Amino acid sequence: MTIAQVIFVVISAVVLVSAVLVVVSRNIVHAALWLILSLFGVAALFAVLEAGFMAVVQVVIYVGAIATLIIFAIMLTRREMREPGQQTHRWWPLPALLAMALFAGLAWLLGSLPGTGAAPPALAGEDPVLLLGQALLSPEQYMLPFEVASVLLLAALVGAIVIAGDSR
Amino acid sequence: MVNLGDFFYTLGMWLQGLLMRAGLNESAARGAFSALVAALLPLIALLTAVPLIWLERKWIARLQDRMGPNRVGPFGLLQVFADMVKIFTKEDITPLGADRVVFALAPVLAVAGVVGLWAVIPFAANAFGVDLNVGVLYLVAAGTLSTLAIMLAGWSANNKYALLGAFRTVAQMISYEVPLVLSLLVPVLLSGSLGLNGIVAAQREVWFVFSAPLAALLFLIASQAEVSRAPFDLLEAESEIVAGFNIEYSGMKFGFFFVGEFLHSFTMGLLGATLFLGGWTGPGVETYPALGAVYIILKGTFVYFLFVWARATFPRIRIDQMLDFNWKLLTPLGLFLIPLLAVVNRGLSESSVWLRNAALLGANVLLAALVLTILGMRGRSARMRAASNATPAPAALRR
Amino acid sequence: MDNAWSVVGIFMIVAIVLPGAALIMARLLGPKKPSPIKQQTYECGVETVGESWVQFKAQYYVYALAFVVFDVEVVFLYPWARAYGQLPLFATLEGALFILILAVGLLYVWRKGALEWQ
Numbered sequence: 001m002t003i004a005q006v007i008f009v010v011i012s013a014v015v016l017v018s019a020v021l022v023v024v025s026r027n028i029v030h031a032a033l034w035l036i037l038s039l040f041g042v043a044a045l046f047a048v049l050e051a052g053f054m055a056v057v058q059v060v061i062y063v064g065a066i067a068t069l070i071i072f073a074i075m076l077t078r079r080e081m082r083e084p085g086q087q088t089h090r091w092w093p094l095p096a097l098l099a100m101a102l103f104a105g106l107a108w109l110l111g112s113l114p115g116t117g118a119a120p121p122a123l124a125g126e127d128p129v130l131l132l133g134q135a136l137l138s139p140e141q142y143m144l145p146f147e148v149a150s151v152l153l154l155a156a157l158v159g160a161i162v163i164a165g166d167s168r
Numbered sequence: 169m170v171n172l173g174d175f176f177y178t179l180g181m182w183l184q185g186l187l188m189r190a191g192l193n194e195s196a197a198r199g200a201f202s203a204l205v206a207a208l209l210p211l212i213a214l215l216t217a218v219p220l221i222w223l224e225r226k227w228i229a230r231l232q233d234r235m236g237p238n239r240v241g242p243f244g245l246l247q248v249f250a251d252m253v254k255i256f257t258k259e260d261i262t263p264l265g266a267d268r269v270v271f272a273l274a275p276v277l278a279v280a281g282v283v284g285l286w287a288v289i290p291f292a293a294n295a296f297g298v299d300l301n302v303g304v305l306y307l308v309a310a311g312t313l314s315t316l317a318i319m320l321a322g323w324s325a326n327n328k329y330a331l332l333g334a335f336r337t338v339a340q341m342i343s344y345e346v347p348l349v350l351s352l353l354v355p356v357l358l359s360g361s362l363g364l365n366g367i368v369a370a371q372r373e374v375w376f377v378f379s380a381p382l383a384a385l386l387f388l389i390a391s392q393a394e395v396s397r398a399p400f401d402l403l404e405a406e407s408e409i410v411a412g413f414n415i416e417y418s419g420m421k422f423g424f425f426f427v428g429e430f431l432h433s434f435t436m437g438l439l440g441a442t443l444f445l446g447g448w449t450g451p452g453v454e455t456y457p458a459l460g461a462v463y464i465i466l467k468g469t470f471v472y473f474l475f476v477w478a479r480a481t482f483p484r485i486r487i488d489q490m491l492d493f494n495w496k497l498l499t500p501l502g503l504f505l506i507p508l509l510a511v512v513n514r515g516l517s518e519s520s521v522w523l524r525n526a527a528l529l530g531a532n533v534l535l536a537a538l539v540l541t542i543l544g545m546r547g548r549s550a551r552m553r554a555a556s557n558a559t560p561a562p563a564a565l566r567r
Numbered sequence: 568m569d570n571a572w573s574v575v576g577i578f579m580i581v582a583i584v585l586p587g588a589a590l591i592m593a594r595l596l597g598p599k600k601p602s603p604i605k606q607q608t609y610e611c612g613v614e615t616v617g618e619s620w621v622q623f624k625a626q627y628y629v630y631a632l633a634f635v636v637f638d639v640e641v642v643f644l645y646p647w648a649r650a651y652g653q654l655p656l657f658a659t660l661e662g663a664l665f666i667l668i669l670a671v672g673l674l675y676v677w678r679k680g681a682l683e684w685q
Contacts, residue, residue, distance in 0.1 A: 029323060033270070033320075036316065043309075044576070047570075047572035047575070047576070048570070048572070050570055050572070052300060052301060052302045052571070052572065053302050053305070053646075055309075055572070056302050056305040056306050056308070056309045057305065057642050059309035059312055060305060060308050060309050060312060060638065060642060061635075061638060061639060061642060063309075063312050063316065064308070064309070064311075064312030064315065064342075064345075064638065065342075065631075065634055065635040065638045065639070066635060067316075068315065068316075068319070068338065068342060068631055068634075069628070069631045069632065069634075069635055071319060072335075072627050072628050072631045073628060075331075075335070076625065076627070076628055127301055127649075128301075129301060129302060129362055129645070129646055129649045129650075130646075130649050130650055130653070132646040132649075132650075133646035133647055133648075133649045133650025133651070134650045134653065134654065136643075136646055136647065136650075137647060137650055137651070137654055137658040137661055137662075138654070138658075139657075143661060146643070146661065146665065147661065147664060147665060147668075149643060149665075150640065150643075150664075150665045150668040150669055151668060153636050153639060153640055153668075153669060153672070154668055154669060154671065154672040156636060157632070157633065157636045157669075157672045157675070157676060158672065158675055160629075160632045161629070161632075161675070161676055161679050161681045164625060164628065164629055164632070164681065199573075202574045203573075203574065203577050205574075206574045206575075206577040206578040206581065207577060207578075207581045209578065210578060210581045210582040210585055211581075211585060214585065214586075255593070256592070256593050256596055256597070257593075257596050257597050257598075258593075258597055259597045259598045259599065259600065260593065260594045260597050260599075261601075272590060275586070275590070276583055276586045276587050276590065277583075279582070279586045280579065280582040280583045280586065283582040283585075284578065284579055284582055287574070287575055287578045287579075297574060297575075297578060298571050298574040298575055298578070299571065300571055300572075300575070301571075304645070305642075305645060306575075335627055339626075339627050339630050339631070342630065342631060342634040343630055343633075343634065345634065345638070346633075346634060346637045346638070346641070349638070349641045350641060353641065353644055353645065353648055356645060356648040356649065357648045357651075360648075360649065360652045360653075361649070362645060362648075362649055419593060419597060420589065420590055420593035420594075420597075421590065424586055424589075424590075487684060488683075488684035491630070491682070491684050492682070492683075492684070495633070495673075495677070495682045496677060496682065499637070499673060500670065500673060503666055503669070503670045503673065504670070506644070506662075506666060507659075507662065507663035507666050507667070510648070510651060510659050510662060510663065511656075511659055511660070511663065513652075514651060514652065514656055514659040515656065517652060
């Protein structure tokens with residue numbers, strides 16, 4: 001195994017184990033912290049794939065903004081930080097089976113897509129951020145989704161204020 | 169022949185030569201050299217905290233018409249070492265019921281977040297940790313570590329005051345991150361590059377502080393509020409409440425938060441110098457590239473002096489005033505500055521450098537004048553409202 | 568080792584290990600005399616009363632929310648800032664429109680009084 005593969009396995013293990021711990025932790029704040037670790041791991045994976053922009057955006061948005069939002073929401077709504085009682089459902093084998101079937105289906109679907117497992121296309125030394133910018137702004141490419149994204153953000157902001165405002 | 173003018177390059181080449189003679193091929197030697205730099209630079213970053221704390225204490229003291237440390241060593245130079253020895257040998261107390269792992273992790277993350285910023289700062293034309301093509305966004309990403317650290321610190325101490333303090337500090341930090349990130353967008357706008365090396369190279373003729381002084385001002389203000397430094401330090405002011413989110417911290421862990429704050433401030437100074445004052449550019453850098461390191465340190469220290477000056481001069485701002493200032497002045501200012509500068513810059517991209525920069529400066533001045541006029545009008549109407557509300561003194565007293 | 572990010576990785580690992588080592592050294596060097604009084608939570612010098620949980624204002628959440636929206640917006644703007652120079656003026660105006668829509672959002676939040684720190 002090359003060093004790159006070892007690094008990939010280590011980072012993926014971190015991501016997967018933290019993700020499992022998010023679900024399994026009794027203390028909800030611990031769960032949030034494991035989530036943050038998992039998100040950092042995903043950013044590291046992006047970095048390993050040399051998708052630098054995605055890596056930093058992952059940290060800035062997911063860890064910096066969304067994880068903070070989640071922690072604020074936890075602190076605002078939770079009286080008891082620990083989940084009392086049983087963590088597992090009585091008939092847990094059935095959902096476990098369903099989840100595994102879903103995973104198998106997704107894995108087969110992703111595997112049968114063309115390009116999976118192949119090396120990512122080399123960008124021939126061009127700046128990915130420049131390409132992304134050009135793609136976002138050209139009328140032939142993604143200009144409309146770019147503007148619609150701002151409207152979407154506006155809608156999110158307005159909606160959240162309407163909901164949060166009512167409770168005051 | 170050793171070319172001292174190009175010190176960093178020669179040093180790098182010599183070290184790589186050593187590694188190659190030890191048996192590595194060229195690309196492995198280069199990689200090992202980068203790894204060595206990556207390992208040493210955090211140490212250098214942490215070591216700069218030592219003279220920095222002495223400098224700040226001396227400056228603040230002089231601004232407050234007193235001497236500052238002058239007992240320990242000549243001119244008090246050994247004061248910081250004495251403080252370090254004291255902090256190293258203090259007992260490590262973790263409060264009962266606190267989450268031990270997170271409690272210990274938080275100060276480490278606080279320092280790591282600041283030191284991480286040093287990886288992308290270009291100290292000279294060929295002296296930097298790594299030239300990321302997304303350097304500016306990397307700065308924001310490393311900043312989130314600091315915010316996270318404070319959240320962890322406040323929660324893990326099992327103290328409701330620490331948690332409350334942490335919440336307010338984080339609210340302040342994330343609020344001021346918006347104008348900070350907007351101001352970081354301006355050098356990208358003007359240089360067309362997200363990498364810090366590209367931004368510095370684009371300032372060879374005109375520094376961005378002259379093309380976009382409003383953006384520099386925005387950066388200055390927002391970066392200080394981001395670091396929770398005076399005049400924005402209500403939440404950890406020694407005279408107001410007992411230390412805020414780091415109530416339960418003592419000894420080395422507290423030392424890390426303390427050092428982290430100073431170092432963060434200085435690093436923001438270095439960043440301001442890189443983004444707006446031209447970084448390592450200056451007279452003579454073509455022939456002696458190593459001079460660049462001297463320039464950036466001088467410029468960074470100058471910006472840091474501005475921060476210390478502000479700390480000594482301005483009164484502390486209340487949290488509601490702080491947040492109002494951020495969301496109702498700085499953020500709209502940033503939001504209007506960006507498209508204005510973009511249109512001017514793009515519209516005049518074919519013209520000469522001087523015309524374009526003069527137009528950019530003019531746009532800044534116009535926007536600043538507009539903002540000041542609006543503020544003046546609001547201030548006047550507020551004063552008139554206050555005057556009309558004031559009841560006249562009773563007749564008995566009016567004699 | 569071609570990846571620039573490997574350098575960042577090493578940098579961050581050292582940046583975390585170095586303070587960690589200092590902490591461990593301080594723990595070894597310092598005195599260890601735990602006592603129940605020292606380990607109590609601090610509450611302005613008096614004994615702690617009640618549990619360690621306080622009601623938090625919804626206002627914190629509103630600030631975090633506004634931050635998320637504007638953070639995402641600015642992240643969209645970085646590729647725009649990188650590429651607008653190479654594209655016709657129309658692209659610059661697209662970005663201006665993007666910002667304008669969100670400025671309207673800020674105005675809405677402002678007028679709704681959601682930015683007041685109660």
